[in-house]
Amino acid sequence: MKEHIAELIGVAIDTLKQQGVLPTDLTARVMVENTKDKSHGDFATNIALMLAKQARCAPRDLAQKLVEALPKSDSVTQVDIAGPGFINFFASSETINAVVGQILAQKESYGLSQVGAKQRVQVEFVSANPTGPLHVGHGRGAAYGATISDLLAAVGFDVYREYYVNDAGRQMDILATSVWLRYLELSGERLEFPSNGYKGEYIREIARKVQDQFGQALIKSAKDVFDGVSADEPKGGDKEIHIDELIAKAKSLLGIVNYEGLFDIALNDIRWDIEDDLAEFGVRYQKWFSERSLTRGGDVEKSLKLLQDAGHIYEQEDGALWFRSTAFGDDKDRCVRRENGMTTYFASDIAYMNNKFERGFDKVLYVFGADHHGYLPRMKAVCQALGYPLEKLDFRLVQFAILYRGTERVQMSTRSGSFVTLRELRDEVGNDAARFFYVSRKSDQHMDFDLDLAKSQSKDNPVYYIQYAHARVCSVMRKLAEHQWQFDAALGLANLDRLDSDYEKNLMTALARYPEILENAALNYEPHALALYLKDLSSEFHTWYNALKVLEEDEVLRNARLTLSDAVRQVLANGLGLLGVQAPEEM
RNA sequence: GCCUCAAUAGCUCAGUUGGAUAGAGCGUCCCCCUCCUAAGGGGAAGGCCGCAGGUUCGAUUCCUGCUUGGGGCACCA
Known part of the structure; x- marks a missing residue:
């Protein structure tokens, strides 16, 4: 129109x-x-x-x-x-009414479009280090990334979702060493657990699995392990040096084969847990991309060579290699290979981006936690240095959510190992509420996540409010049978002019806006617009439902109202589906 | 110090390429089921859109400065 x-x-x-x-x-x-x-x-x-x-x-x-x-x-x-x-x-009323017939005819495809023209979009999101379970901060990135991916697919993009697994590097070594030390404790060794190690209870669980698989084979005496290792921070030393020396000890005492065996148990255990967690949350990927595959496959060296040949890399006296990102507006140059010959995480990031571009995506989208926003200049620099246009690159920052119970703030602490995990959140409020709440605010804004509200089964809770609107229509449809009536859609559609109240006109206008809402939400990466729309639509529906009776004696009027009800139900179902929220038939 | 995001009703937030009288929900106050799920609905009150300039027919929206908050950055992922 x-x-x-x-x-x-x-x-x-x-x-x-x-x-x-x-x-x-x-x-x-x-x-x-x-x-x-x-x-x-x-x-x-x-x-x-x-x-x-x-x-x-x-x-x-x-x-x-x-x-x-x-x-x-x-x-x-x-x-x-x-x-x-x-x-x-x-x-004209005919023009306004027409949307009802459209929705009933198109059903679940109502609102979908082809504006994306099958352009290939790669979306990377969550990508949390596999060093522990996902926490509630990751949850928002997961809900947001999954939803914009689904929205983009709905408007005709060819979407490829990836999780980058940081399965190489120091953090993973710290994890493996932490597991090993807990394993030694289980085996009866008494030791001082490093202050910089991973302390969560899940580490002990993994240690038990190591015990199952390796038996006694990895036991070394605490005396040998800590022999010659400098002091930990609480005892006046440096916690970073302390843990690095423990890692080196683990590698030398266990030998490379056993160390990697231990490492892989820890890595796989956590990775499976994360994958499982996200799958239950309705978040699925086309690919779990391993960082190690870049290192081992030579991608890192290859992409560094690319930058080197293009003159964007220089070497310092100590032998370290640096990427001249300042040439592209970054604050400072970035180290890609340290003096000890180890490539940095950033070098892997470069290789990964190059890999994405080589796969020919039209758009490469990064969903970052807001704490990573300092990465943007260097990532843009990499893009340009590799010779790709910046337009191919897009970033979205997701701010953290602050949990509340009513007005009381829920304390979270990563340090103590007692953080609130995504799984705990899902268990408490349910997947539907979690998915909806996470995307109901603009992603780049802090959000207050009220656990009590998310659980409440009342009109205050937008998730229940919308789901209830859907269930209400289903309930009406079930009620038909009690009256020995049948839904005659053709009769209803032929008499939409009987729906002449303002309530009904408003509802139809709202229904007609859905495709546009969807398209804007997708193109702007703003799922909250869809969430708000569904709430508005539900409100229009409840108002109408409360004012006028659907199950009228008058067969023509009844069926006209039933078609409108069914159209509302359909749009709610379509929208909720895109948000990863169930559309229940009864509540 | 630099970067970045924000600042709209008592609270949580919308406001999409600059438009008409700035909108919801919660909270407060009043009202509505002999009726399809009251798990719902209606109404009232509540505002210097942080402050000050600029751009123009017109600014909550764009630009500049300031104030106040969140976050980030000092070969650590």
Whole structure:
């Protein structure tokens, strides 16, 4: 309908050009918007205000001329000029009603589009280090990444979801060493657990699995392990040096084969746990991309060579290699290979990005936690240094959620190992509430996540409110049978003109907005827009439902209202599905 | 010190390419089931859109400065 009105305006503009009222070289983008106030009709355009200057003409006069030049249309019943020069359009009831038939015909595909034109988009999200279970901060990234991926797919993009597994590097060594030390404790050794080690209870569980698999084979005396290792921080030493020396001890005492065996048990255990956790949360990936595969496959060396050949890498006296990211606006240059010959995590990041581009994606999207925002300049620098246009790259930052129980803030602490995990959150409030709450706010804003509200089964809780609207329609459909009635959609659709109340008109207008909401939410990576829309639609529905009876004696009216109910149900189901939330038939 | 995101009703937040009288929900106050799920609905009150300038027909929206908060950065992923 908006397109139709824009076309009408376009014709009117051309006519005025021919009449010499408007300059022929004038270009205008006609904007048609939904009106907020019903007295302003159904659609409005500010075109006269925008063109007034170029036309050397008062806005209202220009609006008058445009209206006079407007071609006739069956869909438009009335055109007004209002305010400083807005042109308001009133749509015919047939035009407004038409959406109901559309929805019933298109069912789950109502709202989908092809604006993405099958462009290939790669989305990387969560990518938390496999050093422990996901916590509630990761949960928001997971819900957000999964939802924008699904939204993009819904509007015609070819979406490829990836989780980058940091399965190489120091953090993983710390994990493996932590597991080993707990294993030694289980075996009866008494030792001082390093302050920088991973202390969560899950480490002990993994240690028991190591015991199952290796038996006594990995036992060394605590005396041998700590012999020659410098002091830990609480005893006046440096905790980083302390843990690094313990890692070295683990490798030398166990030998490379046993060490890697231990390492892999820890890695796989946590990775499976994360994968399982996310799957239960309705989050699935096309690929779990291993960092080790980049190192071992030579991708890291290859991409560094690429940058080196392009002159973006320099070597310092100590032998370390640096990427000149300052040439692309970064604050400082970045080390890619340390003096000890080890490549940095950043070197892997470069290799991974290069790998993504080589796979030919049209768009590469990173969803980061907000604490990683300092990464953006260097990532953009890499993109340019590799010779790819920045337009292919996109970043979205997800802020952390702060948990509350009512008004009381839930304390979280990663250090003590007593953080709130995503799994704990899901167990407490359920997947539906968690998925919905996470994406119901703009992603780059902090959000307060009220656990009590998320659990409450009342109208205060938007998830239940929306789900209840869906269940209500289903309930009405079930009630039909009790009256020995049947839903006659054809009869209803043929008599939509019986739905002449403002309640019903508002509902249909809301239904008609869905495809546009969906498209904007997807293209702007803003799932909260869809969440808000579903709440609004539910509200319109409840208002109508409360005011007018669906199961009327009058068969024609009854079926007309049933078609509208079913259309609402369908759109709610479609929208909730995209948010990863169930649409229950009864509650 | 630099970067970044924010600042809208008592609270939590919308406001998408600059538009008409700035919107929801909660909370407060009032009201509505002999009726399809009251797990719902209606109404009232509540605002210098952080402050000060600028751009123009018009600014909550764009630009600059300031104030106040969140977060990040000092070969650590």
